Amino acid sequence: MSGSLRQRSPGTWQLPVFEGVDEITGKKQYRSETFRGTKREAQKALNALVAEVDRGAVAPAAKTVGELLDAWLDHIEHLGRSPTTLHGYRRLIAQLPAGFRNQPLAKVTPKLVDDLYRHLGTVGRRRPATVLRFHALLRTAFGQAERWGWIERSPIDRATPPRVHRDEIRPPSVEAVLKVIDAAERSRSPENALVLRLLAATGCRRGEAVGFQWGDVDIDADPVTVTIRRAVVEVERELIVKPTKTHAVRTVGLDLDTAGLLRAHWKTAVEIGMLVGQPPTPEDFVFQRQPGSAEPMPSRPHQPGVAAPLPGERRQGETARPPPPPGVAPPRRR
Numbered sequence: 001m002s003g004s005l006r007q008r009s010p011g012t013w014q015l016p017v018f019e020g021v022d023e024i025t026g027k028k029q030y031r032s033e034t035f036r037g038t039k040r041e042a043q044k045a046l047n048a049l050v051a052e053v054d055r056g057a058v059a060p061a062a063k064t065v066g067e068l069l070d071a072w073l074d075h076i077e078h079l080g081r082s083p084t085t086l087h088g089y090r091r092l093i094a095q096l097p098a099g100f101r102n103q104p105l106a107k108v109t110p111k112l113v114d115d116l117y118r119h120l121g122t123v124g125r126r127r128p129a130t131v132l133r134f135h136a137l138l139r140t141a142f143g144q145a146e147r148w149g150w151i152e153r154s155p156i157d158r159a160t161p162p163r164v165h166r167d168e169i170r171p172p173s174v175e176a177v178l179k180v181i182d183a184a185e186r187s188r189s190p191e192n193a194l195v196l197r198l199l200a201a202t203g204c205r206r207g208e209a210v211g212f213q214w215g216d217v218d219i220d221a222d223p224v225t226v227t228i229r230r231a232v233v234e235v236e237r238e239l240i241v242k243p244t245k246t247h248a249v250r251t252v253g254l255d256l257d258t259a260g261l262l263r264a265h266w267k268t269a270v271e272i273g274m275l276v277g278q279p280p281t282p283e284d285f286v287f288q289r290q291p292g293s294a295e296p297m298p299s300r301p302h303q304p305g306v307a308a309p310l311p312g313e314r315r316q317g318e319t320a321r322p323p324p325p326p327g328v329a330p331p332r333r334r
Contacts, residue, residue, distance in 0.1 A: 113159035215282030224259035
C-alpha cells in the first residue's frame with residue numbers, strides 16, 4: 001500500500017493511505033489520520049500506518065462504536081428485522097453517551113463497558129433491567145463485529161452486566177378480567193371490550209387481535225375460529241401491519257360467549273357497510289380506526305379507535321338504506 005505526507009498547518013500533518021478497492025462497489029478506499037509533530041516523526045508514523053494497512057488491521061479496528069452500531073443496524077434491517085425491533089434499538093443507541101459511541105473499537109475493553117453500565121445505572125438512573133437491554137444490544141453488535149473480522153474478541157462477553165431480580169408474574173383473576181371488559185363496554189370505545197375478550201379467549205397479543213381481518217374469522221365453524229396471522233404495531237405514530245412476532249400462523253377456537261359477541265360485531269359491520277354501500281370484504285379489518293377505514297385500530301390501548309355507530313345510525317351526509325338480509329356470513333378467503 002502507498003501513502004503520502006501532507007502538511008495542513010505548522011506541526012500538523014495529514015497521513016492518507018490507500019487501502020485498496022472496495023470489493024462491492026469497485027471504488028478506491030483511503031484511510032487518513034492526523035499527526036502532530038515534526039516532519040521526521042510524521043514520516044515514521046506514516047510508515048507505521050502503511051505497514052498496518054498492509055496487514056489489514058487498521059480500518060476495522062479504527063472504526064468507532066457508533067460506526068459499528070450504524071453498520072450493524074443496516075445489516076439486520078437488510079435481514080428483515082421488524083420495524084419495532086429496529087426502532088427500539090435506535091432509541092437505546094441514542095441514549096448511549098457520546099464519549100462511548102466515539103470510542104475506537106480497539107480501545108473498548110471490558111473495564112470500559114463495566115464503567116458504562118455503572119454510568120447508565122447511577123448518572124443515567126436506569127434500572128438494572130434497562131441496563132441489561134443495553135448489554136444485550138452491545139453483545140449482539142460486537143458479536144457481529146467479531147464475525148466481520150473488525151475485532152479479534154468481543155469485550156462485551158467479558159463485561160459484567162447487572163443482575164436482575166425478576167418478580168413473579170401473577171396473572172389477573174377471572175373476576176378482574178371481567179371487570180376490565182365490563183368497564184370497556186361502558187367506555188367511549190366499547191369495541192375495546194371485544195378486543196379484550198379476544199385477548200383473554202385466545203391468548204394473543206393486542207397487536208395480533210387488532211390485526212384480525214374478516215377473512216381470518218370462520219363464523220360457520222364449530223366452534224367459531226379465528227386465525228392469527230399478522231400483527232399491528234406502531235412506530236413513531238405510524239401503524240404497520242406485519243407478520244406475528246414468531247412468524248407463525250395459528251388457529252384458535254372460541255368459547256360460545258366470545259363467538260356470540262364476534263357474530264354481533266360482524267352483523268354490525270355488515271349493517272354499516274350496507275348503509276354506505278361498501279359491504280365488508282375478507283381484507284377488511286375486524287377492528288377499524290374508523291368505520292369504513294382501511295386502517296386497523298391502533299395497537300396501543302391508550303389510543304382507542306373510534307367507536308362504530310349503532311345499526312341504523314346515520315353519519316353526516318349519509319342516507320339510510322334497508323338493513324341486510326338476516327344470516328349473512330363473513331366472506332372467506334379463497
